[in-house]
Amino acid sequence: MSSPLPDGFSDLEPWIDWAQPTELARNHKRWSASMAQSQAFYDVMQARGADALAYLNQFPLTALDAPQRTLLNMCLALAEVAVTVEMYGEPQPKYVFPIDRFVPVHDSWPLGATGPMMGGA
Amino acid sequence: MTGTETSGRFTARYPQEGTGPIPVERYTSNAYFEQEKTAVFRRKWLNVGHELQAPKPGDYFVVQLQVADTSILVVRGKDGVIRAFHNMCSHRGAPVAWDAQGHCRGFLTCRFHGWVYDTTGKLVHVSDAGNFPSVRAEDNGLAPVHCGVWNGFIFINLAKEPEETLDAYLVPVAEHIGRYDFSGFVPAFSYRIDENVNWKTLQEAQLEGWHLPFLHEKTLARAVKVEGRQYRHSAIELHGLHGVLGSPPPDSFTPPPTAMLASQFGTGTVQAFGTKADKGADGYQFRGSFDFWHLFPNFFIGLLDGLFFTFNIWPVAVDRSIWEIKGYYPPVSNAGQLFAQEYSKVGLRDPMMEDCFTHELMAAQLKSGAKPVIHFQDEEILVRHLGNGVDQCVRGLA
Numbered sequence: 460m461s462s463p464l465p466d467g468f469s470d471l472e473p474w475i476d477w478a479q480p481t482e483l484a485r486n487h488k489r490w491s492a493s494m495a496q497s498q499a500f501y502d503v504m505q506a507r508g509a510d511a512l513a514y515l516n517q518f519p520l521t522a523l524d525a526p527q528r529t530l531l532n533m534c535l536a537l538a539e540v541a542v543t544v545e546m547y548g549e550p551q552p553k554y555v556f557p558i559d560r561f562v563p564v565h566d567s568w569p570l571g572a573t574g575p576m577m578g579g580a
Numbered sequence: 581m582t583g584t585e586t587s588g589r590f591t592a593r594y595p596q597e598g599t600g601p602i603p604v605e606r607y608t609s610n611a612y613f614e615q616e617k618t619a620v621f622r623r624k625w626l627n628v629g630h631e632l633q634a635p636k637p638g639d640y641f642v643v644q645l646q647v648a649d650t651s652i653l654v655v656r657g658k659d660g661v662i663r664a665f666h667n668m669c670s671h672r673g674a675p676v677a678w679d680a681q682g683h684c685r686g687f688l689t690c691r692f693h694g695w696v697y698d699t700t701g702k703l704v705h706v707s708d709a710g711n712f713p714s715v716r717a718e719d720n721g722l723a724p725v726h727c728g729v730w731n732g733f734i735f736i737n738l739a740k741e742p743e744e745t746l747d748a749y750l751v752p753v754a755e756h757i758g759r760y761d762f763s764g765f766v767p768a769f770s771y772r773i774d775e776n777v778n779w780k781t782l783q784e785a786q787l788e789g790w791h792l793p794f795l796h797e798k799t800l801a802r803a804v805k806v807e808g809r810q811y812r813h814s815a816i817e818l819h820g821l822h823g824v825l826g827s828p829p830p831d832s833f834t835p836p837p838t839a840m841l842a843s844q845f846g847t848g849t850v851q852a853f854g855t856k857a858d859k860g861a862d863g864y865q866f867r868g869s870f871d872f873w874h875l876f877p878n879f880f881i882g883l884l885d886g887l888f889f890t891f892n893i894w895p896v897a898v899d900r901s902i903w904e905i906k907g908y909y910p911p912v913s914n915a916g917q918l919f920a921q922e923y924s925k926v927g928l929r930d931p932m933m934e935d936c937f938t939h940e941l942m943a944a945q946l947k948s949g950a951k952p953v954i955h956f957q958d959e960e961i962l963v964r965h966l967g968n969g970v971d972q973c974v975r976g977l978a
């Protein structure tokens with residue numbers, strides 16, 4: 460079986476369930492994680508995020524293969540978990556509207572979005 | 581209007597706005613809402629989107645306008661011109677465009693019985709024409725809606741004959757907002773929230789920053805200047821029915837680690853809240869670290885350094901509204917830039933989710949009748965200005 464992450468990033472495999480493909484899914488992951496899980500993922504991404512992004516930056520965004528996409532999605536999940544760790548100090552803050560009703564319409568847009576998907580020219 | 585005078589700086593500058601309490605009825609009365617529909621939404625210029633939503637000839641999108649019992653088709657013609665029509669086939673009233681957005685090769689075909697319109701709204705094909713002897717194609721094009729584009733923003737006016745041109749409508753703000761360089765941005769995010777709240781309540785948290793140290797204590801508060809526990813706008817200006825507020829930059833801003841990581845790879849939060857580069861004599865003059873422009877009655881343009889975003893707030897009923905949020909960033913080409921954009925976006929999103937949490941609770945409680953009025957202070961003068969503007973429309977004065 461081929462490895463789920465690019466060469467050199469297999470140390471991130473224990474956190475691979477954070478690699479969700481949409482903002483909605485990444486936010487769900489953020490809200491369903493415990494504080495300990497959030498802190499552990501946050502810490503590892505603080506340590507490895509810069510390496511991961513520098514590695515991914517060698518390739519055009521639209522040409523990433525599946526392991527690279529997984530690594531990218533882990534980086535994007537850092538943007539979510541950072542709120543847990545740096546802002547709220549808890550994964551399920553009270554008094555926040557649920558994302559299921561705060562619909563990220565752009566989840567259906569192409570990667571590196573240039574706006575709503577349009578049909579062929 | 582009743583109420584005591586304050587020594588507030590904005591109230592002193594704009595005494596015509598008054599200082600008195602605001603009747604809750606404006607948020608809960610069906611009769612008042614019906615008046616708003618006619619006196620505001622069927623008369624004023626309304627933003628329905630941005631040219632970037634239909635960049636190529638043949639691109640179109642559809643905006644549901646429950647407030648006017650219609651849906652609007654916005655289409656870029658073969659000639660490059662943006663036009664708006666009621667999205668309604670002349671045969672029996674089916675929608676002409678059935679998808680929220682799409683592309684056509686110059687013609688839109690009704691899926692019900694196949695009548696065909698070109699991108700200028702002309703009826704160019706009547707299926708089974710021989711069986712419609714009384715239908716003249718030239719009399720049965722799509723029903724046009726007045727439409728204009730300013731700096732890429734698409735506006736419509738539902739009046740038979742608008743009382744003023746779009747340019748005249750925007751005169752009070754055009755010289756200011758128009759200085760912002762809107763070139764080089766692409767759509768980067770879009771949220772849609774369907775809320776059980778009056779359309780004015782929904783807008784009001786975006787019309788004052790005074791709540792930031794309270795409601796956004798954990799999120800945004802660190803990115804603004806707070807004196808004691810009070811937030812003082814760096815500016816509030818009223819421009820006709822429109823207005824702007826500027827948010828005071830903090831004395832010092834220590835970006836959290838993830839913001840620093842993001843700033844290594846792209847622009848977003850750190851740059852947006854940092855000191856503004858001098859844009860020169862003709863450039864946009866920031867009032868604060870970010871400026872919220874409100875265009876009456878229901879449109880916002882939020883300007884930051886390196887990104888801008890818009891809000892469209894669409895009433896559905898007196899107690900239901902749709903909030904559309906759209907963000908525009910420079911195009912991203914690599915993972916690092918996408919990460920920086922994602923971090924910046926989430927930082928804008930979460931405080932708005934905190935705003936949303938209050939909307940439905942407030943709306944539900946306003947209905948109780950427990951209180952006949954609510955109150956706005958000096959720092960909330962832009963909120964008052966919206967309500968005053970609407971009320972003047974309803975009373976035939978604006």
Ligand code: FES
Pocket residue numbers: 669670671672673674690691692693694695
């Ligand atoms: S309703 Fe459109 S062709 Fe019949």
Ligand SMILES: [Fe+2]
Pocket residue numbers: 785786791795796931932935
């Ligand atoms: Fe807010």
